[in-house]
Amino acid sequence: MADEVKLYAVGGSPFVCRVKIALNLKGIEYQNFEEDLSNKSADLLKYNPVYKKVPVLVHNGKPISESLVVVEYIDDVWKGVPILPQDPYEKAVARFWAKFIDDKCIPAIFKVFGSNGDKQAISEACEQLQILENELASKGNKFFGGDNINLVDITADFLAYWLEIIEEATEIKLVTKDKFPKITEWADNFVNCQVVKEILPPREHLLAFFRKRFGKA
Amino acid sequence: MADEVKLYAVGGSPFVCRVKIALNLKGIEYQNFEEDLSNKSADLLKYNPVYKKVPVLVHNGKPISESLVVVEYIDDVWKGVPILPQDPYEKAVARFWAKFIDDKCIPAIFKVFGSNGDKQAISEACEQLQILENELASKGNKFFGGDNINLVDITADFLAYWLEIIEEATEIKLVTKDKFPKITEWADNFVNCQVVKEILPPREHLLAFFRKRFGKA
Structure with missing residues (x-):
């Protein structure tokens, strides 16, 4: 079957x-x-x-x-291209960062936009983003997983694509190339992966949606 | 080595x-x-x-x-006694419930004690506990994992042991045998597992700690 x-x-x-x-x-x-x-x-x-x-x-x-x-x-x-590393330690590290993105980064970023750019919220979100920036810098890889995307990159799709669109919709800038060069570079690499590019929703739709949501339509 | x-x-x-x-x-x-x-x-x-x-x-x-x-x-x-099911679907189900306990149940319960028994907080915690109660009732097993403890039971150790001690320390009762018979039965089974019993911290120490923390010392 x-x-x-x-x-x-x-x-x-x-x-x-x-x-x-x-x-x-x-x-x-x-x-x-x-x-x-x-x-x-x-x-x-x-x-x-x-x-x-x-x-x-x-x-x-x-x-x-x-x-x-x-x-x-x-x-x-489904076997084939792996999403998690095979090595148990590398697998645990990937799960750790995926959890960090979900539990710490994304909620901290949502707080920024939910509070219309409250300074304390921005500072807390930048603190979390800095941790990711350092992780990318210390490894020096194209992706969190190395040469290819893995669980961590996939978990961070919001940071690679949505975040910049919400920044434009709200006119609140969190991730700049100056401040977070590694995240910026990673995001660019990620959204340009063929398997990612093919499924990302159209930018204009998201921009219109977030402009409406954040009252900037 | x-x-x-x-x-x-x-x-x-x-x-x-x-x-x-x-x-x-x-x-x-x-x-x-x-x-x-x-x-x-x-x-x-x-x-x-x-x-x-x-x-x-x-x-x-x-x-x-x-x-x-x-x-x-x-x-x-480490192989030997498994903690996660081997079947991918059962594994996903176990991860789902472990995440539910961490993301929903435990924060809802902490809110009850943090708010000194706020009615809304109690009602929300009971809603989450009812979901676990239903899950245990629908499966009809001794443990979340079946006849033996698995990831879900281990994740829920707080519910099995700590919760009742905090209830005593705060004089706020959340889980009664009448309201949550399956959780009560499961908790009893869990704390009586040899591998669990051997490592649980002494009840009196925890009780003193929580009495102090919640100002009932």
Whole structure:
């Protein structure tokens, strides 16, 4: 029996795009079900009753949610281009940074825009970004994972693509080339990867969305 | 070369105990370095410069932090009694629930005690606990993982042991047998597992600590 792979998604979500990048990297075909978050489908509510959120991957009828759990699942099930390192220590390091991005960086950045650029929030977000900057600088690789993207890069898709668009929409600049040269370079490398470029949502749509959301439309 | 395994720890921490349970389950010998959190060791700051927190596992000189990352690492490196299911789907389900406990349950419960029993906070914590109660009820197993403890049970050690002690210290009761019969039964099974029982910190120490912390000493 051929695999049946369904993705419940919202095209503009960086969390959904993590899963799409992973699927694309592995060359997996799937059906995409675009959700209307103001009127969620019965399927989404059935498949993710705890969070009622996208992304949800349904593989041969079995649902998996939480983007990083899904990405690890994809890496577990489909061999080919690896997403996590094979070495247990390198794998732990990748999970550590993925968790750091989710638990520390992204919430700190959301606070900046949610507070309309509060100085304390900016300073806290820059502190987290500096940690990532240092990590990239100390390794000196093209990506967090080395020469190729891995779990950490995929987790950081928001930083590579969405952040700059929200900065433009809100006119609040967090990541400059001067301040974070390594993150800027990494972001450029990441969005220009073929497997990433192919699935990123159109810039203009996101810009219009965030301008509306942050009252700058 | 024999493995050198060091754990930077604080005995009373449920996050540290996750790692200790995992090490005990695998039968791994290690050196325990008890930290004074008011005067952290140079080693701790060196090994976990990002969070400066325990637990940190140092395996043959290589540091790993974040308790669930460490537990997965232990399971990856040392075979024997498994901590994560082997089946990719069951593994994803275990990671989903571990993340739920960390991201939703524990913060909701901390809010209850931090707010001295605010009604809204209690209601929100009970909502999260009800989701776990339903999960245990729907599976009907002794543990989240089935007949044996797994990643989810280990992640939930706080709920099994610490919570009841904090309830006594604060005189705020969240989990009763009437309201959460499955969680109560699971907690009892969990703390009575040999590998768990052997490493749990003494109840009286924790009770005194939490009475002091919540001003009921």
